Amino acid sequence: MMQNTATDAVTQEGPMQRDLVVRAMAHDHEAFTELVRLSIDKLYAIARLILFDADRAQDATQKTLILAWRDIAAIRDPDRFEAWLRRLLVNACYREAKRARKRWTMEKDVIRVDPGTPDTSQPVATRDELERGFQRLDPDQRIILVLHYYVGLPLQDTADALGLPIGTVKSRLHRATHALRARLDADSRPGLPLEQTT
Amino acid sequence: MTDPTLDRTFTAWLEERAQPHAPTGLAADIVERTARTRPRPAWRIPERWFSMPTTIRLALIPRDLLLILALWLILALTVAGAAIGGRITFTRAVLPAPVSGPAANGLIAFERDSDIWVVEPDGSGERPLIASPGIQLAPSWSRDGTRIAYWSAETDAGPWDLVVGGWGWDRRCDGGERCRGPREHVRTRLGTRRGHHRVLGAHHPVGR
Numbered sequence: 322m323m324q325n326t327a328t329d330a331v332t333q334e335g336p337m338q339r340d341l342v343v344r345a346m347a348h349d350h351e352a353f354t355e356l357v358r359l360s361i362d363k364l365y366a367i368a369r370l371i372l373f374d375a376d377r378a379q380d381a382t383q384k385t386l387i388l389a390w391r392d393i394a395a396i397r398d399p400d401r402f403e404a405w406l407r408r409l410l411v412n413a414c415y416r417e418a419k420r421a422r423k424r425w426t427m428e429k430d431v432i433r434v435d436p437g438t439p440d441t442s443q444p445v446a447t448r449d450e451l452e453r454g455f456q457r458l459d460p461d462q463r464i465i466l467v468l469h470y471y472v473g474l475p476l477q478d479t480a481d482a483l484g485l486p487i488g489t490v491k492s493r494l495h496r497a498t499h500a501l502r503a504r505l506d507a508d509s510r511p512g513l514p515l516e517q518t519t
Numbered sequence: 520m521t522d523p524t525l526d527r528t529f530t531a532w533l534e535e536r537a538q539p540h541a542p543t544g545l546a547a548d549i550v551e552r553t554a555r556t557r558p559r560p561a562w563r564i565p566e567r568w569f570s571m572p573t574t575i576r577l578a579l580i581p582r583d584l585l586l587i588l589a590l591w592l593i594l595a596l597t598v599a600g601a602a603i604g605g606r607i608t609f610t611r612a613v614l615p616a617p618v619s620g621p622a623a624n625g626l627i628a629f630e631r632d633s634d635i636w637v638v639e640p641d642g643s644g645e646r647p648l649i650a651s652p653g654i655q656l657a658p659s660w661s662r663d664g665t666r667i668a669y670w671s672a673e674t675d676a677g678p679w680d681l682v683v684g685g686w687g688w689d690r691r692c693d694g695g696e697r698c699r700g701p702r703e704h705v706r707t708r709l710g711t712r713r714g715h716h717r718v719l720g721a722h723h724p725v726g727r
């Protein structure tokens with residue numbers, strides 16, 4: 322599995338971030354502002370992938386960071402700040418997804434295809450299939466796939482972020498990948514010709 | 520995923536699909552809001568008390584279950600509060616008190632001239648026990664003979680108040696309407712429960 326480079330970037334900034342976290346824990350708002358600047362893009366990207374909705378992702382990110390400031394004293398180990406923030410984000414995404422179940426808005430990037438260009442239908446079709454298949458998954462399944470495949474968390478860290486035992490995470494990850502594959506297979510299956518359906 | 524190609528494709532797709540930057544102004548908005556928010560002290564945060572991640576676990580519990588638990592808690596606290604406040608009395612086995620006859624001290628209480636008098640079992644030593652203004656009647660000893668209960672009123676028309684007394688003291692029952700009744704209900708019976716004295720059947724109609 323490909324590990325994401327964003328996690329490495331945070332690791333490089335480790336000592337500086339630790340210092341910021343320690344200062345923020347002492348209610349230094351400037352330090353927290355810097356932490357917001359460092360983490361907001363990553364948090365938003367994760368939320369956007371999980372929720373598939375720009376507004377809800379924005380809400381989840383905002384709630385996560387406001388809650389982080391309010392409960393900054395909950396951190397025991399400053400080195401675990403990022404993991405703690407991820408857990409808050411996952412929690413916020415759960416709530417947003419639950420709220421979104423009643424009124425789900427679909428967002429889709431439109432790919433402009435120039436008729437004169439050579440046929441690149443195969444990769445585009447794969448992306449489209451992934452898009453459709455991923456979007457049809459439950460939020461639970463999307464969360465676990467994003468944490469594992471996009472954030473690049475090992476199973477133990479994924480379990481920490483979800484507050485679940487590692488065995489449960491393994492089985493959920495297996496079910497999620499299986500569900501995604503099933504949806505991709507269903508999409509790639511050719512449909513009935515129009516004449517037969519009428 | 521079992522297919523390494525799909526594994527790579529999926530990871531690449533996620534990275535491609537992810538938005539690299541948060542919307543403009545979101546960070547500024549958050550900073551502005553947090554500047555107005557006061558952080559909670561550590562002792563008010565459940566995660567500082569319990570080592571488990573309480574926020575995520577609470578989020579996974581169905582809301583209906585939390586509501587039912589909260590209602591049960593409120594009900595339990597209400598019942599406990601009412602019981603402590605004396606509004607609910609849990610009845611237990613109570614030793615029957617003598618309706619008539621001498622108590623442990625041997626004295627027989629009786630009414631005379633609207634006061635309570637006592638007499639020795641052999642008929643000697645008559646003397647007033649309760650000689651207050653107004654009318655006192657229907658005396659009843661506690662089993663051990665240290666308490667006596669009776670009804671008292673300023674005039675015969677009532678209202679009649681239950682009074683509990685002993686040697687040299689008396690106290691009106693403070694149970695409100697439960698300790699007050701019409702003339703035909705006046706009858707007292709004093710019982711003992713776990714070493715304490717309690718008036719029983721003070722409001723029972725005559726003949727029951």
